[in-house]
Every structure is written in structure tokens, then in C-alpha cells.
Amino acid sequence: MSEHEIKELIAAELTAVRSRSLAYTDADDELLVRQHSALMSPLVWDLAHVGNYEELWVLREAGGITPLRPEIDDLYDAFKHPRRDRPSLPILGPQEARRYISGVRGRVLDVLDKIDLDDPDPLRRNGFVFGLVIQHEHQHDETMLATLQLSGQPGLVAEGDLPPGRAGSASGAEEVFVPGGPFLMGTDLLPWAYDNERPAHRVDLPAYWIDRFPVSNGAYAAFIEAGGYDDPRWWSAEGRRWRENSGACAPLFWVRDGGTWWRTRFGRDEPVPMDEPVQHVCWYEADAYARWAGKRLPTEAEWEKACGWDPAADRARKYPWGDEDPGPGRANLGHRAARPAPLGAFPAGASAYGAEQMIGEVWEWTSSRFLPYPGFRSFPYPEYSEVFFGGDYRVLRGGSWAADPAAVRTTFRNWDHPIRRQIFSGFRCARPASPGDA
Ligand code: AVJ
Numbered sequence: 001m002s003e004h005e006i007k008e009l010i011a012a013e014l015t016a017v018r019s020r021s022l023a024y025t026d027a028d029d030e031l032l033v034r035q036h037s038a039l040m041s042p043l044v045w046d047l048a049h050v051g052n053y054e055e056l057w058v059l060r061e062a063g064g065i066t067p068l069r070p071e072i073d074d075l076y077d078a079f080k081h082p083r084r085d086r087p088s089l090p091i092l093g094p095q096e097a098r099r100y101i102s103g104v105r106g107r108v109l110d111v112l113d114k115i116d117l118d119d120p121d122p123l124r125r126n127g128f129v130f131g132l133v134i135q136h137e138h139q140h141d142e143t144m145l146a147t148l149q150l151s152g153q154p155g156l157v158a159e160g161d162l163p164p165g166r167a168g169s170a171s172g173a174e175e176v177f178v179p180g181g182p183f184l185m186g187t188d189l190l191p192w193a194y195d196n197e198r199p200a201h202r203v204d205l206p207a208y209w210i211d212r213f214p215v216s217n218g219a220y221a222a223f224i225e226a227g228g229y230d231d232p233r234w235w236s237a238e239g240r241r242w243r244e245n246s247g248a249c250a251p252l253f254w255v256r257d258g259g260t261w262w263r264t265r266f267g268r269d270e271p272v273p274m275d276e277p278v279q280h281v282c283w284y285e286a287d288a289y290a291r292w293a294g295k296r297l298p299t300e301a302e303w304e305k306a307c308g309w310d311p312a313a314d315r316a317r318k319y320p321w322g323d324e325d326p327g328p329g330r331a332n333l334g335h336r337a338a339r340p341a342p343l344g345a346f347p348a349g350a351s352a353y354g355a356e357q358m359i360g361e362v363w364e365w366t367s368s369r370f371l372p373y374p375g376f377r378s379f380p381y382p383e384y385s386e387v388f389f390g391g392d393y394r395v396l397r398g399g400s401w402a403a404d405p406a407a408v409r410t411t412f413r414n415w416d417h418p419i420r421r422q423i424f425s426g427f428r429c430a431r432p433a434s435p436g437d438a
């Protein structure tokens with residue numbers, strides 16, 4: 001690709017993510033400034049924060065441009081003010097926020113125009129800084145969707161169509177076998193990969209089985225019906241404490257009415273579709289379900305090998321099916337619809353080992369804590385990844401239906417506290433192979 005073509009692509013991605021942010025904030029001021037949950041920022045904070053992040057990284061750091069509004073930096077520094085405190089800050093109002101981010105964006109396009117993509121500076125090289133802000137904005141867009149879901153307000157989130165599932169896959173009992181042996185985890189090659197995905201390193205795993213599909217609502221409902229939430233055998237000590245403190249007895253947003261499970265999804269009630277991947281479960285619930293099923297959660301390495309490794313070519317793929325863009329037939333990404341697709345909807349998106357729907361649908365909890373890979377170097381700033389290493393965070397993989405293809409790949413690592421379930425989180429299970437399995 002020529003320098004010009006790469007810049008056109010970057011400009012198109014910038015435009016796409018911005019129209020997404022503006023669509024999610026195309027609502028009454030009252031809804032944008034309100035705090036819908038102590039877990040989340042007001043939507044108008046996310047909106048100005050993505051603009052401020054662009055100003056910091058593209059304009060000031062990469063472009064050497066004099067700060068436009070240095071006085072608001074503090075308000076949009078996620079480390080200075082926890083989400084619960086953000087509504088009481090003197091943050092920009094909706095109109096002011098829109099004006100600010102569009103002013104920043106105009107200058108960002110000027111920087112893009114002038115930048116040398118072969119510049120040895122790692123921030124400018126290959127347009128890394130543009131990848132940084134594009135992915136950052138998509139991540140906040142997903143956060144805004146979680147806020148909109150918590151708001152319970154109907155009519156704000158676009159729906160869409162998805163391919164049907166495959167009959168027979170609804171039970172989700174199928175597993176795929178991953179033979180033992182080494183694979184390359186992480187990446188040195190993908191130019192927009194984050195610091196926490198680097199460097200690529202060999203990991204040797206014993207053979208294991210991993211579910212072909214994410215755990216479905218139907219399978220999860222069977223766990224509930226079997227008394228799974230009340231049976232201490234399935235829960236870790238911390239998980240039991242979480243369950244007692246939270247009183248949870250089903251995924252977030254589920255309600256039982258008579259004999260039927262209902263869920264509230266973006267302000268509307270609907271019967272829980274049993275053939276969709278379960279979402280809005282926390283790590284403790286995923287861990288308990290796996291034990292009940294006689295399995296366990298996959299480690300992060302097991303998840304990545306099953307998703308991205310191509311044993312025939314002896315190389316990692318960017319997506320489960322290869323390096324080509326997802327397109328409509330391979331994955332449910334980028335808010336095509338405001339929900340996960342039924343099990344079996346994307347046979348063309350299968351990985352080399354036959355695992356399906358690993359990218360898109362739901363973020364999948366793994367058993368692993370968020371830690372640096374051997375040889376990790378913080379870039380471009382320690383607050384993106386490094387400060388989170390060693391906390392109680394668990395790694396999530398794969399990206400949800402709300403994640404954009406620009407911000408998802410087989411090596412991408414997300415993380416959150418094990419109690420969180422307002423995110424679009426689900427899981428699949430794994431188990432070690434026995435001698436003679438193949
Ligand atoms: C990678 C999703 C955990 O939302 O806290 C956003 C991404 N970093 N702004 C988060 C992020 C800075 C981050 N996660």
C-alpha cells in the first residue's frame with residue numbers, strides 16, 4: 001500500500017469511529033449528563049475524553065502542536081477522577097464537548113496529512129498514534145453502549161440483522177481438540193498492536209479441549225436450574241463471597257417471570273434467546289459454571305492458540321480465519337446488531353482448530369490474570385497497560401459484538417475486575433486432554 005492509501009484508510013477509520021461516538025450521544029442533554037450507574041461516566045464525559053486523548057497524543061505528542069485547552073486535561077484524566085465522581089466535575093456540556101472534539105479532529109487531519117509514516121519515531125511510524133486514538137475511541141464507544149444498556153432507556157441503540165444459527169449447535173456441548181506443542185503468543189508484526197500484546201514469544205502447551213462455541217444462554221440457564229448459584233461446590237471462596245454480597249442468582253439484566261427467563265436489552269424486555277452466547281456474567285460466575293460443567297476456563301494462552309494459531313503454516317493469524325477483514329460472513333463485530341449472534345452463525349469464521357465465534361459475540365473470560373509478557377516494554381505510556389499488571393484483573397479475549405474490527409484481533413488483550421458484568425462478557429470452557437485423546 002502506498003503512503004497515500006494508508007492515510008486514506010486512517011482517515012476513513014477516524015471518520016467511522018467518530019460517527020459512531022456521535023450516534024451514541026445523539027440524545028437529550030439530560031441523558032448525556034446524567035450518571036446512569038456509579039460504575040460508569042456520564043456519556044458526555046466519554047465524548048470529550050476521546051477528544052482530549054486525541055489532543056494529547058496526536059496533536060501535542062506526535063504533532064508538536066501547542067495545547068488547545070490544557071485547562072481541561074485534569075478533568076479528563078481517568079486516573080485523577082474515578083468514574084463515580086465525574087458527574088460533579090465542571091466538565092464540558094454536550095454542545096461544548098461536540099465543538100471541542102470537532103476542533104481537535106480538524107487539526108488531527110492536518111497532522112495526518114503532514115506526517116511521515118516512515119518516521120523512526122515509534123509514535124509516528126506506521127501511523128501508530130492514529131491506531132492508538134482510533135482504538136481508544138472504539139473502546140469508549142463500547143463503554144458508552146454499556147452505559148446505554150444500564151440506562152434502561154429504549155430507542156437509543158440501533159438494532160440490525162444477523163445470520164441464523166446452525167441447528168444442533170444450541171446445546172454448545174461440542175468441543176475441539178488442540179494438540180500439545182508450542183505456538184507463538186502475542187505479536188511483533190501487527191503495527192497497531194498495543195504494548196501488552198508484545199513481544200511475540202513461544203509458549204508450549206499440553207493438549208487440551210476447548211468448547212467450539214461460547215456458552216449459550218440455554219446451557220447457562222441449565223446451570224441456574226440445577227441450583228448452580230447455591231451450590232458451594234462450584235464456587236471459589238472469593239466467588240462465594242461475591243455471590244453472598246451481590247445476591248446475584250442469574251446474569252445481569254435477567255428476570256424470571258413464571259417459567260420463562262426474560263432480559264432487558266437496551267430498554268426493552270424480551271425472552272432470553274437460548275441459542276445466543278450468554279453475556280453480562282462476571283468472572284466468578286464463569287468460573288463456577290465451568291466447574292459445574294466438569295471443565296475450567298481456558299488460560300489466556302489456550303484461548304489464543306485455539307483462536308489464532310495456524311499449525312499448518314506455523315504462524316499466527318490476525319483473525320481466526322486468516323488475515324482478511326471479517327466482512328459480513330465471518331464475525332459479529334462492529335455493532336452490526338445490538339446483540340450476540342446465535343451459536344453456529346459464522347461457520348466461515350472458524351479457527352484452524354475449528355473453534356467458532358471466538359472473535360465477536362462476547363468478550364470471553366479466561367482464567368488468567370493480566371500480566372506482562374516476557375520482555376514487555378511500556379509504550380507509549382505506563383497508564384495504558386503497565387499500571388494494571390498484577391491487580392485482581394482477569395483477561396478477556398475475542399471482542400464482543402460491540403467491539404470494532406479495528407480494535408480486535410487474535411492477540412488483543414482486554415481486562416477487568418472479576419466482579420464486573422455490565423460489560424459484554426461471556427465465556428467458553430476448556431479441559432485438559434487425557435492420554436489417548438486426539
Ligand atoms: C482496555 C478496555 C480495559 O476501558 O479501561 C480506555 C481501555 N484505556 N481508555 C478501559 C482504555 C484508556 C481500557 N480497557
Ligand code: FE
Binds near residue numbers: 049
Ligand atoms: Fe480512555
